[in-house]
Amino acid sequence: MATRSRATFAKRQREIARQERARDKAAKRVERNEQRVKLDRSANDDPDLMGIVPGPQARLYDLPEEEKKQEEEEDQEK
Secondary structure, eight states, X not given: OXXXXXXXXXXXXXXXXXXXXXXXXXXXXXXXXXXSOOOOTTSXXXXXXXXXXXXXXXXXSOOOHHHHHHHHHHHXXX
């Protein structure tokens, strides 16, 4: 019977250790949420979209003359 109680005692110790780890994780989770920077999302201006203009965008580079002509021809065909 001694081996049976030893196993039960070890199991209880493992369960206590698991509960302590769970408590520690929960405390860290709460601490991280408190330290997180809170952004004001009620404003209509989204910082990621600032400066973006809807509609066709200007080209980042100039095309050579030949490619411009080809594009104009393709546009006229459509």
